Amino acid sequence: MLVLALDTATPAVTAGVVELTADRAPRLLAERVTVNPKAHGELLTPHLREALAEAGHALADLDAIVCGSGPGPFTGLRVGLVTAAALGQALNRPVYPVPTPDAIALDALALPGAAGKALLVATDARRKEVYWAAYDAAGRRTAGPHVDRPADLAPKLPAVAVATGEGAELYADVLGLPVVGARYPSPASLVAAAAGELLAGARPAALTPLYLRRPDAVEPVGRKRVTKT
Secondary structure, eight states: OEEEEEEOSSSEEEEEEEEEETTEEEEEEEEEEEEOTTOHHHHHHHHHHHHHHHHTOOGGGOSEEEEEOOSOOHHHHHHHHHHHHHHHHHHTOOEEEEOHHHHHHHHHHTSTTTTTSOEEEEEEEETTEEEEEEEOTTSOEEEEEEEEOGGGOGGGOOOOSEEESHHHHHTHHHHTOOEESOOSOOHHHHHHHTHHHHHHTOOOOOOOOOOOSOOSOOOOSSOOOOOOO
């Protein structure tokens, strides 16, 4: 299978083309990743087109699309999900959502410092908070995803040995865990997280963003009164 992987749930604008077969791990053919939290809308489509061109394929060659479903900031996260949904509809291809921490966990567990250990994935949620999820040594999620202040995590966490993600780096002194360097999800890990569904041809879950909290912007509750003098 030829799979397009997208993620905009973190500051990294991620697009990649991945080959998936039943007898080996997902193989990355090409990727474009730029860390810029303000450029998801501008960069995602050029990134996916460039990755496809480097891989020697066109959009019509794709068998499926995988997209990180968050949690993440509202604006950035919507860019990836809307792009994936539009491509899926235009190409008549299935689109599989993947919780972004699941992919980061798979990347981290491939590193020497985390292999065989229970893991915390924490990404930056701004407002001095983190989006977090916990995983066992096999990469199975055991808690989350949730959003909390780092200092409030300890009583909520299952036993973990290491942490990863941008949030884990930012608040390493508060979390008190050794940190391994998987800050953002890779295209191959996004596909690996959905590999069972992809290979089985399963019907994708709803493409629902994991926001976890209300937006900063709210509708006005009253009209401003204007008086004449």
